[in-house]
Amino acid sequence: MSHAEGTRGAPDAEAGPAGPGDAARGGATVLVVEDEPSIADVLTIALRFHRFDVMTAGTVREALAAVEHTRPDCALLDVMLPDGDGRALGRELRARQPELGLVFLTARDAPAEVVGALGFGDDYITKPFNIDEVVARIGAVLRRVRPLDVLPQRPPLRYGDLELDETTYVVRRAGGSVQLTPTEYALLRFLVRNGGRVVPKEQLLRHVWNIEHTAESTVVETYISYLRRKLDQVGPPLITTRRGVGYGLA
Structure with missing residues (x-):
């Protein structure tokens, strides 16, 4: 079983090196919906390193099942999924949880695609992406939807x-x-x-x-x-x- 498969549908329990007070603050939870296992693994490892809790799913169906049990703070959604459109999934997740942060991953950067993603989402990132930029953008979205004192803290x-x-x-x-x-x-x-x-x-x-x-x-x-x-x-x-x-x- 791959790492991505092993974490699908549940928060990641090994969320990087903890510091004093991390448990009291509580880490932000990110739902990663990406059908390519290698990309899902890279995203999961990077987010764990930054002390985020991570949920992963490879399809629309898996994502909807995962949020039945845990409410993420932000969703990172691939636009093209095997069983549906990531943007439609984003609309469904936002309807269930209005305060949810939404960031879309897309291989297409045409103006129509960008406008469609930003019509109801908070940000979009084109592939191939820089992993530090992904983490930075998720952090920026979370700062808009969650108080700063509950975000994962790292020493400068x-x-x-x-x-x-x-x-x-x-x-x-x-x-x-x-x-x-x-x-x-x-x-x-x-x-x-x-x-x-x-x-x-x-x-x-x-x-x-x-x-x-x-x-x-x-x-x-x-x-x-x-x-x-x-x-x-x-x-x-x-x-x-x-x-x-x-x-x-x-």
């Missing part, structure tokens, strides 16, 4: 005068707030987690964008320049370049 990441709040996804430098996009945040977090080590460009492409290195790709350079522009406004230059190798933090 720090490097010098830089602080990344992994609960609110707020970045501060020298005490001031720095507004980053989800991808910029994911890139900066990966650099911070690697401390002063120079991270090869190929590794950044794999871990932040989930793509393999291509000689003509300039996405890393582009986002490094975005980060520098924002971070250097509130402090001395922070990101260093090792030509022909990659990037690190001063």
Whole structure:
């Protein structure tokens, strides 16, 4: 039995490393409805790492059965399911639970698809997706539907005068707030987690964008320049370049 199959229909009991007071706060529960087991596994593992409780289902029928027993706080729904439309499932779940957060996963990004998903949902994410962005967007939706003090809490990441709040996804430098996009945040977090080590460009492409290195790709350079522009406004230059190798933090 796969991990995804083993967790279908019930909250995940192994929700990452707990901290003091986690049980009293209670973790937010996310229902993941995705028929591709490998994708469901990746989403489940990432959400568990961030201390969410996770329910999984592979079909509309399984999802409706699961919510009969447990009320999730947010549902992450694939639009195309074997036995129906994820958007129709979202309408049904929202009718049963009006305060439920809804995030849609779709392989199509045509304007009509986006408008259809956002007509009654809270957000949409196109495939292939960046896992950090998925977690960030679910967190943003939950902050709109649940009080912050009941969301999973994680200690901030720090490097010098830089602080990344992994609960609110707020970045501060020298005490001031720095507004980053989800991808910029994911890139900066990966650099911070690697401390002063120079991270090869190929590794950044794999871990932040989930793509393999291509000689003509300039996405890393582009986002490094975005980060520098924002971070250097509130402090001395922070990101260093090792030509022909990659990037690190001063």
